[in-house]
Amino acid sequence: MAPKSLLYTLFASLTVALAASVPQTDYEVMIIGGGPSGLSVASGLSRVRRKNVLFDSGEYRNAPTRNMHDVIGNDGAVPADFRALARSQISKYNQTTWVNQKVDSILVVTDEAKNTTYFNASVAGKAYTARKLVLGTGMKDILPDTPGLEEAWGKGVYWCPWCDGWEHRDQPFGILGSLLDVVGSVLEVYTLNTDIIAFVNGTQTPETEDALSQKYPNWEKQLEAYGVALNNETIESIERLQDGEDVRDDEGRQFDVFRVNLADGSSVIRNAFITNFPSEQRSSIPEDLGLKMQGNKIDTNINGMRTSQAGVFAVGDANSDGSTNVPHAMFSGKRAAVFVHVEMAREESQAAISKRTLPSRRAMEKEAERRMGSDLEKLWERVRRA
16 A cells, blocks of 8 residues: 555544544434333434334332323323323334333443444343433432321322312312421412311421521411411321222312321321422432432423433423423423434434545545654655565
């Protein structure tokens, strides 16, 4: 090979390596989470022929809920039925692979030769790769260990008045949680319930009263104006007396009945409760990837649903945009699908342009000579004589 041909080959290889390129992966996008947000991502990607894989661990925040509400066109749908129908409709596009298993780990893989990165998911010992990653991993509610509470969760005991409040309107009502959250809960539900007792479970102390006064200086008068009673006794258990799944009226009410058993030996009957319990990320993957957080949520730019890690998007409850309901989850999933598709399309366009705009052979030879200098000619001469 002539010296200039060698130079051309070396520089051409360097040029191609540094040009924009697209990694070769099993799928274009991997989605973690099979709730409304993840399903919405799969639908949006499938509609533009983006090959995707969706991992579903079978864990859903709204799984205990009897019915979904305030979801236009699906009001009253059973969550499991909603997910099954969504899968059926998405599957007709033949773009989504369904993996009903939990993702064990995610690695960000750097391909230095092609100047690209991609994602490798390990699932039950099998590897899956994709160019982009969307996290619809959701949140998990942290319930107190009060006996009877977990069994009642989502079935007369809830945290969202838009989701479940209408079905328990005009019934004797309770608030569960810290004194600090009582006023906010009253403002959310007073149009639905007027007979309200707040069970603050021993949290009414001088310190919490002072802290509440910082946010609501007239909190006592506010509660008095709405007729809200405070009960500071420790809750021993919550006992279900009647299941609203079985006892309903023609106007959509569900008549659950609970007995709240207190440490002083007394008990109180209520039909439903709104709660103020903390939550946490259901998956460890955001932490494993080192994603930036806002409190306990994944820091996400709502303009593109992007996280602090290039190529990683976050949707649904897990992200930081402040909404936690099915319509929001679907919106965020759709938005992510659009931005993921456009981002990949731009990368593909740049890669195509790079391939078509390599310098001419003579230009490459001159540039190689300029960069490498005359020493390469001397080296070549020694190689030629050997």
